[in-house]
Amino acid sequence: MIRLYDTLTRTVRPLPQREPGKVSLYACGPTVYDHPHLGHARQALTYDVLRRYLEWRGIQVHHVANVTDIDDKIINRANQEGLSEPQVAKKWETVYFEAMDELNVLHPHDRPHATEYIHEMVTFIETLMANGSAYQTETGVYLRVRGVPGYGDLVQRSVEELAQGAQARVAADEHKEDALDFALWKAAKPNEPTWPSPWGDGRPGWHIECVTMSLGILGDGFDLHGGGDDLIFPHHTNERAEAIAAGRPFAQHWIHNAMLNVGGEKMAKSLGNFRTVRELLDEHPQNARALRLLFLQTHYRKTMEVNAEVMQQARAAIERIDAMARRAGASMPLDDNLVDPAALEAFGNAMDNDLGTPEAIGVIFDTLRQANATLDSYAAGNAGLADQVTRLVGAVVTLTNVLGISAAPELADDADIEALIAARSRARQARDFVEADRLRAQLAELGIVVEDTARGTLWHRR
RNA sequence: GCGUCGGUGCCCGAGUGGACCAAGGGAACGGCCUGCAAAGCCGUACAAUCGCGGGUUCAAAUCCCGCCCGACGCUCCA
Numbered sequence: 393m394i395r396l397y398d399t400l401t402r403t404v405r406p407l408p409q410r411e412p413g414k415v416s417l418y419a420c421g422p423t424v425y426d427h428p429h430l431g432h433a434r435q436a437l438t439y440d441v442l443r444r445y446l447e448w449r450g451i452q453v454h455h456v457a458n459v460t461d462i463d464d465k466i467i468n469r470a471n472q473e474g475l476s477e478p479q480v481a482k483k484w485e486t487v488y489f490e491a492m493d494e495l496n497v498l499h500p501h502d503r504p505h506a507t508e509y510i511h512e513m514v515t516f517i518e519t520l521m522a523n524g525s526a527y528q529t530e531t532g533v534y535l536r537v538r539g540v541p542g543y544g545d546l547v548q549r550s551v552e553e554l555a556q557g558a559q560a561r562v563a564a565d566e567h568k569e570d571a572l573d574f575a576l577w578k579a580a581k582p583n584e585p586t587w588p589s590p591w592g593d594g595r596p597g598w599h600i601e602c603v604t605m606s607l608g609i610l611g612d613g614f615d616l617h618g619g620g621d622d623l624i625f626p627h628h629t630n631e632r633a634e635a636i637a638a639g640r641p642f643a644q645h646w647i648h649n650a651m652l653n654v655g656g657e658k659m660a661k662s663l664g665n666f667r668t669v670r671e672l673l674d675e676h677p678q679n680a681r682a683l684r685l686l687f688l689q690t691h692y693r694k695t696m697e698v699n700a701e702v703m704q705q706a707r708a709a710i711e712r713i714d715a716m717a718r719r720a721g722a723s724m725p726l727d728d729n730l731v732d733p734a735a736l737e738a739f740g741n742a743m744d745n746d747l748g749t750p751e752a753i754g755v756i757f758d759t760l761r762q763a764n765a766t767l768d769s770y771a772a773g774n775a776g777l778a779d780q781v782t783r784l785v786g787a788v789v790t791l792t793n794v795l796g797i798s799a800a801p802e803l804a805d806d807a808d809i810e811a812l813i814a815a816r817s818r819a820r821q822a823r824d825f826v827e828a829d830r831l832r833a834q835l836a837e838l839g840i841v842v843e844d845t846a847r848g849t850l851w852h853r854r
Numbered sequence: 855g856c857g858u859c860g861g862u863g864c865c866c867g868a869g870u871g872g873a874c875c876a877a878g879g880g881a882a883c884g885g886c887c888u889g890c891a892a893a894g895c896c897g898u899a900c901a902a903u904c905g906c907g908g909g910u911u912c913a914a915a916u917c918c919c920g921c922c923c924g925a926c927g928c929u930c931c932a
Binding site for chain 2: 393397400402419420421422423428429430431432433434435436438465520523547548549553554556557558572574575580581598619620621622624626627629648649650651652653656657658660661662663669685686689691692693694695697701702704705706707708709711712715716719730748750751753754755756757758761764767768771774775820823825829830832841843844845850
């Protein structure tokens with residue numbers, strides 16, 4: 393049985409399934425106004441792995457990830473760059489998805505944009521106004537937080553505790569009935585994009601978009617709602633409040649991934665200490681897979697660091713997967729139907745337990761070592777091991793596939809390199825090792841590593 | 855201040871009451887293999903102990919209490 397930690401109840405619970413065999417997942421996506429940083433990557437990768445695993449288990453996943461394409465950040469950016477808000481949003485959305493593609497993140501089934509749902513948001517707010525949950529002031533429409541039962545449950549705070557925080561921190565808005573109340577609709581300000589509404593021109597508040605879109609696409613009582621744990625309050629708390637106030641059954645289960653730290657501090661736009669996905673990707677061709685592996689080696693609910701050293705370590709581990717694939721590919725036909733069952737079972741048990749990817753990675757590398765050992769023995773002439781090799785290699789291939797870190801296909805053959813390899817092989821045949829070593833050094837300068845195996849010489853890029 | 859979560863080997867990082875497993879990855883050292891390498895395999899030291907101090911228990915890294923340190927949240931933030 394698949395179990396996941398639920399933020400609301402603070403317990404590991406069985407995966408909710410409104411409909412057996414299906415899971416609806418809404419993961420809060422990015423506000424598009426700048427390069428995505430590594431924190432966004434961790435968020436996207438967390439839900440990508442969850443989805444891949446569920447699908448591998450035969451569960452049909454409906455994955456929705458929104459794009460916030462209108463908010464203060466976007467407006468500021470547009471003003472800075474002399475562009476329109478839609479231009480800014482479009483530009484950075486493209487950058488975001490290009491980066492996610494390179495990280496091998498599967499596309500969500502739906503990718504709704506806030507500005508496409510204005511009408512639905514207005515309707516939602518009308519419901520809240522009609523049942524007395526919301527009120528209008530000069531500055532907008534607000535939700536009466538104190539009228540929402542269990543408002544602070546997601547953050548484990550009482551309304552009174554939250555009120556103290558709000559009093560101390562939030563600039564007083566004398567128009568609001570209560571400092572805790574938050575905007576559903578923001579009245580138009582000069583030089584801002586606006587939409588018409590029964591309460592005058594304006595634009596939606598942040599939280600209303602996710603409630604409207606998640607309920608609109610996935611329907612009442614959908615299964616999973618996720619995002620970074622910094623969204624627990626206020627974003628998810630307020631989304632939940634809106635749904636409760638509207639009398640709509642909301643997410644059955646809340647899942648949150650932990651933050652990334654830099655030098656012991658949270659990586660954040662506001663702290664300016666972030667690294668962009670782009671920078672990391674450009675640094676090394678294997679970084680996309682290495683980053684994914686690095687994230688998988690740490691549990692998704694644990695804060696972690698990303699730095700050059702651990703990236704290097706992850707690349708070395710990725711290289712082991714590729715090395716095995718090269719070796720196996722050179723000597724073994726693979727058969728999808730022959731996969732070591734013990735490895736699959738151990739992997740499944742690890743993943744079922746709140747997405748235990750660190751343990752699952754352990755299973756993969758254990759299997760990898762067995763595969764290599766068996767491969768050695770097979771190459772030494774023990775032909776009876778053929779099936780066992782196939783099973784073990786097959787398990788590694790299958791499982792790395794599930795997690796999105798499978799061995800990269802070899803790059804197209806390069807004639808020049810092949811010629812050097814061939815020349816070196818001739819030199820070795822002639823036992824001219826000085827020449828052979830000279831050619832190997834030459835290849836090394838081109839970033840090529842050669843490996844002499846029982847089945848001939850293999851090479852790959854460093 | 856309040857809330858939440860953490861502090862495990864040289865580094866990263868699992869484990870969260872019990873069987874010689876403190877997993878797995880990286881780095882190191884030795885051996886086998888190799889013309890030499892690379893890759894791989896085998897082995898070794900690495901945490902005789904899991905932030906510190908108490909306690910519960912037949913049994914604790916794992917539970918309880920206190921303390922120290924850190925991260926995150928307390929309305930921009932994945």
